[in-house]
Amino acid sequence: MKIALVGIGKIAVDQHVPAIAGSTDWDLAATVSRHGKVDGIEAFTDLGAMLDARSDIRVVSLCLPPVPRFDYAMQALKAGRHVMLEKPPGATIAECHALEAAARRAGLSIYATWHSRHADMVAAAKEWLAGTALRALTVTWKEDVRRWHPGQAWIWEPGGLGVFDPGINALSIVTEILPDDIHVSEAELDIPENCQTPIGARIAFHHPGGARIGAVFDWRQDGDQTWEIEAQTDVGTLRLCEGGAVMEVDGIRTGDAAPLDGEYPRLYARMAQLVRKGEIDMDLRPMTLATDALALGRRIPTDTFHD
Structure with a gap:
């Protein structure tokens, strides 16, 4: 499956990119970032432009800070894309519930990842x-x-x-x-x-x-x-x-x-499973405690x- 990685910072470069590259489930087809890029991968600076240009990309993985993540995730869901969220899944519990509800209405998968x-x-x-x-x-x-x-x-x-x-x-x-x-x-x-x-x-x-x-x-x-x-x-x-x-x-x-060995590859294997089965994984208990x-x-x- 083709996937886009949004937010090319340290965690994306160190963990997400290698995990996707080493997976037989995924093809990193595009990135979205104001500053970062991945060599050999089509790069966009705007999520909307990527969604319009690449209808073949089914999944969006968000590695942004938590505050802007809701708007990006909702934009991807409204465009009919499955969404994977780096931890924490959002800035508030309420917006995470809103994202899950939107995914369910659209019949899409959404995954609140907890790499640890x-x-x-x-x-x-x-x-x-x-x-x-x-x-x-x-x-x-x-x-x-x-x-x-x-x-x-x-x-x-x-x-x-x-x-x-x-x-x-x-x-x-x-x-x-x-x-x-x-x-x-x-x-x-x-x-x-x-x-x-x-x-x-x-x-x-x-x-x-x-x-x-x-x-x-x-x-x-x-x-x-x-x-x-x-x-x-x-x-x-x-x-x-x-x-x-x-x-x-x-x-x-x-x-x-x-430390960290295998964690991100397992996240992407789980996301592939969710997409194939049409399921959602949004356990918010860690965020509730925080x-x-x-x-x-x-x-x-x-x-x-x-x-």
């Missing part, structure tokens, strides 16, 4: 936890924003999510591996004096079984980056490290892979941030 759910050890962790009684779960997600999001000012503006942009990856794993749904009970948010979104967060969650669940997100990490989830249960302790690429049970490693933390969180002013 496709890390190598996430499925194994979900299976292991299914037969246990959870006692506690701790998420530690700390990285250096300057390393991973250099010069991306939109993350500090309303709708940009701040530290929840990477933190939502952790929430996507947690909502996938836990048998029971959780919700935010309280949060603290570190907001730089010159920003609209948090650079750090501490969150407590309610678990229906009474397990203690908490998360710490921080974008000020120097040195080693930390992406870990530890679950204490009645039969032992499970740890997911490196964003879900490594799994340990009671300190014994049961499998591992390189936006609820932003709604409930107590704001704590902190030092100004300069990239």
